[in-house]
Amino acid sequence: MPRRIALILVWLALVPEVEGQIFDGKWETPLTTIGTAIFEPSAIKITLWDLAVILVLAWALTQKGALRGRVRAVITSMWVSLGALALGWLWGVARGGDVRQTMWQLHTFVMMFVVAHLLIATHQTYEHFRTLGRVIVFAALYRAGVLLYFYETVVKQWAERPQTLTTHADSALFVGAILVLGAWALERRSQKAIAWALGASVPICLAIYYNNRRLAWLALLVGMGVAYLLLPPSKTKRQLNRAMLVAAPLFAIYLVLGWGKTGALQMNALSRGGARA
DSSP: OHHHHHHHHHHHHHSOOOTTTSGGGTOOOHHHHHHHHHHSOOTTSSOHHHHHHHHHHHHHTTSTTTTTTOOHHHHHHHHHHHHHHHHHHHHHHHTTOOHHHHHHHHHHHHHHHHHHHHHHHHOOSHHHHHHHHHHHHHHHHHHHHHHHHHHHHTGGGSSSOOSOSSOHHHHHHHHHHHHHHHHHHHHHOOHHHHHHHHHHHHHHHHHHHHHTOHHHHHHHHHHHHHHHHHSOSSHHHHHHHHHHHHHHHHHHHHHHHHTTOOSOOOHHHHTTTSOOO
């Protein structure tokens, strides 16, 4: 039971819609009311979502097997990271930092580790983590669908398109989902898994494109690089090496055409042998 509630809380965290913070405050969905209620600070100065995560973690730790199978290196690194945050906070406050502002700034980092402990306590088997991956992917597909719908039905009616549509949180979700899909395809290496990865990545990549946050593409590139380095020597890695060798000349052409340009590279610009700013 704690695991199912934990997955619901993860879903809610991945698809947050808070009034005035999403879509530049100009559009809302039915989930906006829910998101605003659980992610805005309550009368006790803590969000309902934070409170739920802490209570479910306490419940999960009482369950049999919650502390088994933990990777010591992961747990140690988490506590070291939290300790580093605490030392940084003390140093900043000692130098005259605003304590109230630091609480807001550290909130996301601290809750990230709380959620990590919750997932470790409630997920022990391969099937558990497979379900978690599905939650991440379907959350990304939902957010991509909402973003694309917003773009097609609302943004296109505006005289001037906004620079971005949603927050960096969506960028992180989109990139994470693509990496999960890629890892699943490499793990299964079946036509169904590959088709799923490619098919689901299309709307997510479109959402990244329309959201117009270049950091998302950089994060995706770095994530793919890290995943490549983690792959052990195998037939799959040799196939990836060959694919990268084939793609290298195309990437070089892209760099040459786009060198010094500030805008996006457009397909119609390629036909003229240049890039349109």
